[in-house]
Amino acid sequence: MAKDRESNRFSARVGRYARVGTGVGGLAAKVAGARLFGMELDNEKNAAELAAALGGLKGPLMKVAQLLSTIPDALPPEYTTQLAQLQANAPPMGWAFVKRRMRAELGADWQSEFGSFEKEPAAAASLGQVHRAVAKDGRVLACKLQYPDMASAVEADLRQLQVLFSVHRRMQPAIDTREIAKEISARVREELDYVREAAQMSIYRTILEPDHRIRVPDVIESLSTQRLLTMGWLEGRPMLDYKEHSQEERNFLARTMFHAWWHPFSHFGLIHGDPHLGNYTVFGDGDDPHGINLLDYGCIRIFPAGFVKGVVDLYMGLLEDDDERIVSAYERWGFRNLKREVIDVLNIWARFIYGPLLTDRTRAIAEGISPAEYGRGEAFKVHKALKELGPVTVPQEFVFMDRAAIGLGGVFLHLRAELNFFQLFNEQIDQFDPEIVGQRQQDALQAAGLQVMHSAA
Secondary structure: OOOOOOOOOHHHHHHHHHHHHHHHHHHHHHHHHHHHOOOOOOHHHHHHHHHHHHOOOOOHHHHHHHHHOOOOOOOOHHHHHHHHHHHHHOOOOOHHHHHHHHHHHHOOOHHHHEEEEOOOOOEEOOOEEEEEEEEOOOOEEEEEEEOOOHHHHHHHHHHHHHHHHHHHHHHOOOEEOHHHHHHHHHHHHHHOOHHHHHHHHHHHHHHHOOOOOEEOOOEOHHHOOOOEEEEEOOOOEEHHHHOOOOHHHHHHHHHHHHHHHHHHHHHHOEEEOOOOHHHEEEEEEOOEEEEEEEOOOOOEEEOOHHHHHHHHHHHHHHHHOOHHHHHHHHHHHOOOOOOHHHHHHHHHHHHHHHHHHOOOOOEOOOOOOOHHHOOHHHHHHHHHHHHHHOOEEOOOOHHHHHHHHHHHHHHHHHHOOOEOHHHHHHHHHOOOOHHHHHHHHHHHHHHHOOOOOOOOO
């Protein structure tokens, strides 16, 4: 096997530390000094300074910022707001870079593999960018190409993430962020592996293929590598183009989204862990929506069947006011040494997340809340209450479940959907059996060539 020139290289990490470490380290020193002298910290000012220091950087720190901005209480809101803005500022790779990258992945004669290949990217993201191309048989393709030296950048940036989290633990010790950091680190490392993403895409195609409302790209394996993922291009329009369409059409899109997210989870223990609007487009006939294209499979979270059972048990516990079942669900998720007061605080959050699923009626996901603010008020209440009770460790596997549920709710708010969420959810968990879910998952992963080691749950 040829030597991997872009594995986690020490020299590339050193360069990254020099660019990232100054801003993060300066913030850490400021927080330590403020604590020593009992001074109040200006979060907004510090966050702006940190964002300015990191502003020219591509890569994982932006992906981390994107993830953090949707995990309530991972960092103070002033930081997540500033860091999330970095995502939009990343300039794409120029054509000279792209040619070099493509040559490294497919060889010197790479252009002969395509009928055409557009020089300008169709989309640029944190870890890579997408170019539109045409296959020799005329088929339109999407080529997702990773930026150079991302493996090294990921390791350097994740070290800085640990610093940011340790700063937060000093400022706001209500939530112990160590498991959150561990989970984000694992998911970001997985996103570097396009072979894995291709396998995850294949699993989702198999799961969702029977539903004509949902399209998943297919992978062109002969033109894909660990850092280049070539897929069929799915034509579609942004979800927000449909914000002013009829209630019926907006409800149709929201119902489709609900199925695309909850069906893989309730039947296979998988979630699409990055549910923001850029990962969906709408296909249809002219102005009429026929369904959604589900894009980007780098952030797929695979849960043990026991975790899925915890989600169902907590729902049933809340529905039937069964306290024993509620506590059992929290413990199944990995919360430990739960005091009565902590359980009551966790229930505030649980009743918010499950609220729309608990009443058998047509309703909005939330009333009078903007998509950006969805979940923030409840997070503040929970944070305030936990502050008085001592630090609570959020289990690693809970992080993306929580984040994805908030992201999905935000999409429903954008669409101003009005649905019977109770009926939709109960259809998904009808005849739920964790053993069957576990077997389905194992078969699907095996067919795609993936192996996952689960913690006990």
